[in-house]
Amino acid sequence: MNIKLRDEYHLLRRKKGIKLKDLAKYVGCSIALLSKYESGKSGMKKEKVELYREFIDNN
Numbered sequence: 001m002n003i004k005l006r007d008e009y010h011l012l013r014r015k016k017g018i019k020l021k022d023l024a025k026y027v028g029c030s031i032a033l034l035s036k037y038e039s040g041k042s043g044m045k046k047e048k049v050e051l052y053r054e055f056i057d058n059n
Contacts, residue, residue: 003040010038013056027051 013023020031027034027048034052036042044052 006038006040009053009056013038016056016059018056018059023052023055026055 020034024031024034027044028051029044029048033042033044037044037052
């Protein structure tokens with residue numbers, strides 16, 4: 001996912017009030033990884049990015 005889209009999803013997650021712990025459980029990764037991903041300090045596998053987007057889109 002490109003940087004702009006990642007930032008948009010981060011803002012959308014916060015706007016919807018989705019907690020990192022709930023998102024991490026759905027994606028199957030740690031809260032720390034999601035936090036690093038959203039801040040641009042780490043990447044994630046394509047499959048996990050798809051789950052990340054899916055959860056935010058559907059909640």
